[in-house]
Amino acid sequence: MALGLDDGTMPDVEVGPDNSYIIDNKTYVSKDEVYNGYKCADRGILLPFISEYTWSIEVRAFLYLVGLLYCFLGVAIIADIFMGAIEKITSKTRKVYLTSEKEDEPEVIEVRIWSDAVANLTLMALGSSAPEILLAIIEVIANKFEAGALGPGTIVGSAAFNLFVISAVCVLSIPKGESRRIKDIKVFAVTAVFSIVAYVWLLIILKAVTPNEVEVWEAAVTFLMFPLLVLLAWMAEKNFCGIPNKTDTSKQIELGNFQPDTENPNSSSRCGKVLKLCGLEFRSESNADKFLRDRQYFRDGRLDRDGLVAFIKEVKNYPGLTDEDAAILAASKLVESQSHSRMWYRVGAVRNMTGGRKTQPQLSTKLKVRSKDRMKTLIMLEDGTNQVYNAMNEHPDAPTLGEVPQVKPHQNAVIDFHAASCAVMEDIGKFKVAVCRSGRLDNRVSVRVETIDGTATEEQDYMPINEVITFEPEESEKFVEVEIINDNQWEPDEEFFLKISLLMNAEEREGVQLGRISIMEITILNDDEPGVVMFQKRGFLVKESIGNAVIPVVRKNGADGEITIKWRSIDKTAVSGKDYTGGEGVLTFKHTEIEQNIEIPIIDDMTPEKDEHFEIELFDPTGGAKIGQINRTAVTITNDDDFNNVLNNMMQMTNANIHAMQVHHETYVSQIKDALNVNGGDIENATAGDYVLHFLTFGWKIIFALVPPPSLLGGWLCFVVSLACIGLLTAIIGDLAAIFGCLVNLDDAITAITFVALGTSLPDTFASRTAAVQEKYADNAVGNVTGSNSVNVFLGLGLPWFIASVYHYAKGSKFKVEAGSLGFSVGLFSGLCIITIALLMARRMFSIFGKAELGGPPCPKICSGIFMIMLWLIYVLISAFQTTGYFNF
Numbered sequence: 001m002a003l004g005l006d007d008g009t010m011p012d013v014e015v016g017p018d019n020s021y022i023i024d025n026k027t028y029v030s031k032d033e034v035y036n037g038y039k040c041a042d043r044g045i046l047l048p049f050i051s052e053y054t055w056s057i058e059v060r061a062f063l064y065l066v067g068l069l070y071c072f073l074g075v076a077i078i079a080d081i082f083m084g085a086i087e088k089i090t091s092k093t094r095k096v097y098l099t100s101e102k103e104d105e106p107e108v109i110e111v112r113i114w115s116d117a118v119a120n121l122t123l124m125a126l127g128s129s130a131p132e133i134l135l136a137i138i139e140v141i142a143n144k145f146e147a148g149a150l151g152p153g154t155i156v157g158s159a160a161f162n163l164f165v166i167s168a169v170c171v172l173s174i175p176k177g178e179s180r181r182i183k184d185i186k187v188f189a190v191t192a193v194f195s196i197v198a199y200v201w202l203l204i205i206l207k208a209v210t211p212n213e214v215e216v217w218e219a220a221v222t223f224l225m226f227p228l229l230v231l232l233a234w235m236a237e238k239n240f241c242g243i244p245n246k247t248d249t250s251k252q253i254e255l256g257n258f259q260p261d262t263e264n265p266n267s268s269s270r271c272g273k274v275l276k277l278c279g280l281e282f283r284s285e286s287n288a289d290k291f292l293r294d295r296q297y298f299r300d301g302r303l304d305r306d307g308l309v310a311f312i313k314e315v316k317n318y319p320g321l322t323d324e325d326a327a328i329l330a331a332s333k334l335v336e337s338q339s340h341s342r343m344w345y346r347v348g349a350v351r352n353m354t355g356g357r358k359t360q361p362q363l364s365t366k367l368k369v370r371s372k373d374r375m376k377t378l379i380m381l382e383d384g385t386n387q388v389y390n391a392m393n394e395h396p397d398a399p400t401l402g403e404v405p406q407v408k409p410h411q412n413a414v415i416d417f418h419a420a421s422c423a424v425m426e427d428i429g430k431f432k433v434a435v436c437r438s439g440r441l442d443n444r445v446s447v448r449v450e451t452i453d454g455t456a457t458e459e460q461d462y463m464p465i466n467e468v469i470t471f472e473p474e475e476s477e478k479f480v481e482v483e484i485i486n487d488n489q490w491e492p493d494e495e496f497f498l499k500i501s502l503l504m505n506a507e508e509r510e511g512v513q514l515g516r517i518s519i520m521e522i523t524i525l526n527d528d529e530p531g532v533v534m535f536q537k538r539g540f541l542v543k544e545s546i547g548n549a550v551i552p553v554v555r556k557n558g559a560d561g562e563i564t565i566k567w568r569s570i571d572k573t574a575v576s577g578k579d580y581t582g583g584e585g586v587l588t589f590k591h592t593e594i595e596q597n598i599e600i601p602i603i604d605d606m607t608p609e610k611d612e613h614f615e616i617e618l619f620d621p622t623g624g625a626k627i628g629q630i631n632r633t634a635v636t637i638t639n640d641d642d643f644n645n646v647l648n649n650m651m652q653m654t655n656a657n658i659h660a661m662q663v664h665h666e667t668y669v670s671q672i673k674d675a676l677n678v679n680g681g682d683i684e685n686a687t688a689g690d691y692v693l694h695f696l697t698f699g700w701k702i703i704f705a706l707v708p709p710p711s712l713l714g715g716w717l718c719f720v721v722s723l724a725c726i727g728l729l730t731a732i733i734g735d736l737a738a739i740f741g742c743l744v745n746l747d748d749a750i751t752a753i754t755f756v757a758l759g760t761s762l763p764d765t766f767a768s769r770t771a772a773v774q775e776k777y778a779d780n781a782v783g784n785v786t787g788s789n790s791v792n793v794f795l796g797l798g799l800p801w802f803i804a805s806v807y808h809y810a811k812g813s814k815f816k817v818e819a820g821s822l823g824f825s826v827g828l829f830s831g832l833c834i835i836t837i838a839l840l841m842a843r844r845m846f847s848i849f850g851k852a853e854l855g856g857p858p859c860p861k862i863c864s865g866i867f868m869i870m871l872w873l874i875y876v877l878i879s880a881f882q883t884t885g886y887f888n889f
Contacts, residue, residue, distance in 0.1 A: 088715030153752025174855030223798030355694030357680020416515030529558025534628025
């Protein structure tokens with residue numbers, strides 16, 4: 001026990017009874033005597049709160065480990081709120097006015113005030129690294145301005161985990177056949193160089209200049225490297241150094257990964273068939289890019305009136321989708337179209353870990369089912385990016401609104417009759433009816449065909465049918481034999497029905513569905529004429545939102561033989577190409593068929609207008625048929641849109657959904673509501689895991705819901721309060737880690753690079769993985785790792801060491817920092833860091849890796865990931881062995 005008075009003189013000390021000391025006639029008990037049998041109780045600053053003297057070491061170690069893990073969840077939750085404040089601060093924008101095609105209406109764009117590089121290296125880096133930085137600061141202050149091992153060890157250990165493990169996870173997580181490159185390579189180069197310089201500089205001041213001591217100027221230089229890093233990164237981002245980019249990327253709109261097939265458009269490839277079924281034409285790569293650009297609804301992630309109108313028109317093609325569903329789709333698409341920072345992904349990762357409200361779009365079960373259908377069709381167009389939801393919005397393949405249900409031909413086999421009705425002679429005996437299969441052809445499906453009485457009855461007018469027919473793979477047509485009974489008695493025309501139905505067995509219903517014509521009417525005639533063809537009615541009334549107007553054409557007074565008849569549309573107040581899609585066509589009536597349909601697409605322009613109409617004319621019949629009295633019919637399009645109300649409601653609901661998905665809260669009410677409810681109140685999409693995680697973190701959520709919301713004072717009040725909460729919780733984590741390590745006989749340095757480093761870095765791991773998969777570039781995945789590692793040293797070590805060195809300088813003493821295990825760990829990490837950055841650059845340069853930092857060909861990708869994980873294991877094991885004295889360097 002070191003003894004000394006404030007003036008530096010030594011007092012008179014006498015040894016008293018029972019290991020006590022007598023100093024200036026006062027008796028003191030030694031520290032060893034006080035803590036005899038109470039192991040590690042003196043290691044904490046705030047802990048233990050209660051006496052644990054009678055507890056066994058095993059129980060204490062277990063409880064401290066559980067407490068450490070639980071506090072990691074707590075610090076993740078308060079860091080979520082802290083980053084919400086940062087998002088509020090950095091989201092401030094200013095308006096920039098540009099010239100536009102309209103002279104009196106200049107184009108207005110909003111530009112963020114904060115530079116991306118500056119935001120990433122200052123507030124956002126502080127947000128993700130606050131626990132490590134505050135732990136180092138608190139440790140120095142609590143140790144009476146003496147250096148500790150836990151804080152520096154955590155910073156170096158966290159840097160190693162970030163660089164080696166997070167980079168490996170990101171490399172391996174990219175879907176097969178895809179890759180991600182760092183876009184702002186100049187900024188990455190600056191941060192990568194500084195991440196090496198930072199740790200080399202630590203070696204210099206610990207071992208070369210003033211061994212085992214940190215002077216004021218050394219700490220000051222360490223801290224001042226932080227603003228130097230920010231300045232150089234900002235200059236690199238703005239291209240102040242080097243050759244400017246040929247294009248102004250700040251004004252470009254990213255189109256996503258789109259690599260169309262280079263086959264001939266008329267080829268019969270699977271891709272060509274899929275595109276044809278989708279109603280899409282094959283385009284060259286440049287045309288494809290233009291196509292996607294033209295189909296963007298929400299440019300630059302902003303909600304505007306024109307984009308919403310276009311989106312509503314597209315969504316109206318879906319049957320059964322409510323306005324609420326459309327608002328969710330629009331909000332989700334807006335969120336996906338916006339550019340996101342690493343902070344946004346980190347907040348999302350934390351909320352996934354704690355059962356909180358998700359920052360990414362969550363489709364309801366109904367919408368997920370629809371999007372699965374689109375995934376199979378558009379997977380080639382999306383270059384394997386799994387952006388199923390965007391694909392569904394861009395190129396809908398769902399049913400059109402109307403009375404007749406649509407089918408899903410790319411997911412299921414679609415079974416129906418060739419025609420809706422047919423007519424046969426009573427003396428025909430047996431004849432065959434075609435059952436057709438379209439859509440999916442690669443599976444084996446079965447359906448039931450049965451007869452239903454009309455005016456004709458079974459056993460008297462026809463023989464009943466109740467049979468199962470099976471389509472083998474690639475088989476597209478089957479026939480059902482129908483037998484008509486000739487009773488030689490006169491009777492009027494009679495009819496009965498054939499019906500297709502799905503089988504009762506659930507397995508046999510999978511992959512098959514009924515088409516539009518699942519019921520066929522069969523009329524028994526008494527003549528053998530080809531018949532008369534005409535429209536069923538002189539006029540039809542359809543709504544503008546119907547999708548396709550279905551106009552029936554009937555064949556009467558005979559149905560013998562195959563006939564054809566032509567039709568054409570005639571513009572009136574409705575104009576083809578503007579109000580409907582007209583043209584010409586031919587209808588073919590096969591032998592005995594008596595009804596066919598003309599389908600005319602109706603264009604829903606979402607603008608209030610008067611009723612409009614066009615006509616359809618029948619002409620030029622063949623096969624002996626004649627045109628009946630109704631050879632023309634008028635189709636009236638009636639407007640069913642209360643345009644302004646629909647648009648206003650959609651704008652309000654879309655904004656509400658966007659507000660629900662933002663990373664920060666505007667009021668105490670919404671903040672507390674999210675804390676009380678699983679998944680932020682979105683119970684419909686909550687999983688069992690969300691409930692478990694919400695239960696485990698409920699206490700932390702309630703406590704931190706009392707932090708002022710970021711809407712107050714521009715986010716700065718929330719920033720300060722949440723930072724104070726992180727500091728308090730970090731102090732507790734430091735105590736828990738120190739006491740736990742002591743109880744299990746682990747050195748602080750080992751505890752720091754393992755338990756504490758992993759606990760503080762896991763949210764970043766999940767965030768980087770999500771960013772790697774969803775982003776087009778690798779910047780938010782690994783581009784910020786090197787910058788964060790540099791900031792950890794400059795703020796996490798430079799600031800506390802500067803404070804401590806100034807304190808010791810004022811006292812006339814030296815600030816001792818033993819190089820020991822810290823110097824060895826820093827040196828080892830520096831060498832492995834150079835290897836890892838060299839590997840990333842090699843991946844960018846060489847085609848064997850796909851010329852990208854992340855993803856690429858499977859074998860090099862897996863080898864790269866495993867290699868980086870091995871580097872981390874080497875770092876941890878060698879550092880631990882050196883700390884425990886198994887070998888010395």
